[in-house]
Amino acid sequence: MFDTLIVSSILYLEKNFFRKKEQNMEFYKYHSLGNDYLIYDCNKNQEALDKEKIVKLCNRNYGIGADGIVEGPYKKEGKMYVKVYNADGSEAEQGGNAIRIFAHYLKTIKEVQSESFSLYTKGGEVKLRFLNREGTRIQMTMGQLSFDSEKIGLTGPKREALHEYFNFGGEEYACTCVSVGNPHCVIITDEISRAKVCAIGKYSEVADYFPERINTQIVKVLDKNNIQIEIYERGVGYTLSSGTCSCAAAGAAYRLGLIDSDVMVHTPGGKLWTQIDENFNVKMIGSVKGICRIELFEDFFRQI
Numbered sequence: 001m002f003d004t005l006i007v008s009s010i011l012y013l014e015k016n017f018f019r020k021k022e023q024n025m026e027f028y029k030y031h032s033l034g035n036d037y038l039i040y041d042c043n044k045n046q047e048a049l050d051k052e053k054i055v056k057l058c059n060r061n062y063g064i065g066a067d068g069i070v071e072g073p074y075k076k077e078g079k080m081y082v083k084v085y086n087a088d089g090s091e092a093e094q095g096g097n098a099i100r101i102f103a104h105y106l107k108t109i110k111e112v113q114s115e116s117f118s119l120y121t122k123g124g125e126v127k128l129r130f131l132n133r134e135g136t137r138i139q140m141t142m143g144q145l146s147f148d149s150e151k152i153g154l155t156g157p158k159r160e161a162l163h164e165y166f167n168f169g170g171e172e173y174a175c176t177c178v179s180v181g182n183p184h185c186v187i188i189t190d191e192i193s194r195a196k197v198c199a200i201g202k203y204s205e206v207a208d209y210f211p212e213r214i215n216t217q218i219v220k221v222l223d224k225n226n227i228q229i230e231i232y233e234r235g236v237g238y239t240l241s242s243g244t245c246s247c248a249a250a251g252a253a254y255r256l257g258l259i260d261s262d263v264m265v266h267t268p269g270g271k272l273w274t275q276i277d278e279n280f281n282v283k284m285i286g287s288v289k290g291i292c293r294i295e296l297f298e299d300f301f302r303q304i
């Protein structure tokens with residue numbers, strides 16, 4: 001009797017006072033021109049993410065709120081891998097703003113000391129270069145744009161879909177489809193607005209032409225070195241900015257002969273500089289801003 005009492009007391013004390021408190025999930029929130037992401041460092045957190053958790057975390061009313069989550073760095077054979085998740089929990093092949101945000105995070109935690117380095121996403125290698133001491137201005141080499149319908153995941157015969165007509169929501173649009181590692185549908189237009197890109201994007205994102213779904217941009221050519229875009233991202237919806245969407249918009253306009261190779265992309269959230277070479281390799285430069293560190297309550301995912 002007395003022994004049982006001692007054992008149960010020790011177990012109670014161990015459970016409530018001595019066991020190291022399970023670390024709650026910790027996130028860092030950043031944005032690049034209003035395209036905001038949570039960083040989930042898999043080496044500092046024990047709990048695994050899944051689609052349901054990502055959706056709850058990115059919800060702007062019931063969660064932290066973000067356009068997506070970047071998880072990593074997973075280290076393997078001297079390389080660092082990251083996963084880019086959209087707010088709907090889907091994993092993207094690539095992310096321009098998302099990866100630059102992650103690069104800045106790695107610099108702040110001194111995981112990276114060099115001026116330039118590579119990260120690996122589902123879509124392959126991307127090269128990053130810090131352009132200032134704080135690591136808030138970052139150049140990213142995104143790799144080669146492709147207009148190949150098969151790389152984009154566009155149904156129908158293998159082709160380049162340049163100024164090809166598609167029907168979204170009962171309206172016909174002349175589209176140029178391009179892959180930046182992730183798929184994009186670009187529409188050149190004179191009338192540009194949030195309302196217009198949302199009216200198109202809610203149909204184009206899930207159109208049968210694109211079994212893997214698609215990111216949609218409408219583009220107004222201001223002059224040979226400036227374009228204005230509005231964005232409807234796959235797995236997110238309307239966003240204020242997007243690195244891959246900016247590169248896709250510039251790449252499509254350049255392929256159509258509408259602009260020069262160096263172009264400033266004006267997004268609602270700010271400006272992203274892009275450069276396309278003769279082989280359609282694209283690089284971009286943009287800023288990153290830290291917002292906060294967040295520790296989740298341990299019962300956040302518990303149903304109320």
Ligand SMILES: N[C@H](CCC[C@H](N)C(=O)O)C(=O)O
Pocket residue numbers: 035067084086091092093094095096097098099182183215233234235236241242243244245
């Ligand atoms: N929504 C995109 C991924 C994020 C793109 C954008 N936010 C960026 O960081 O470049 C997709 O599903 O392909």
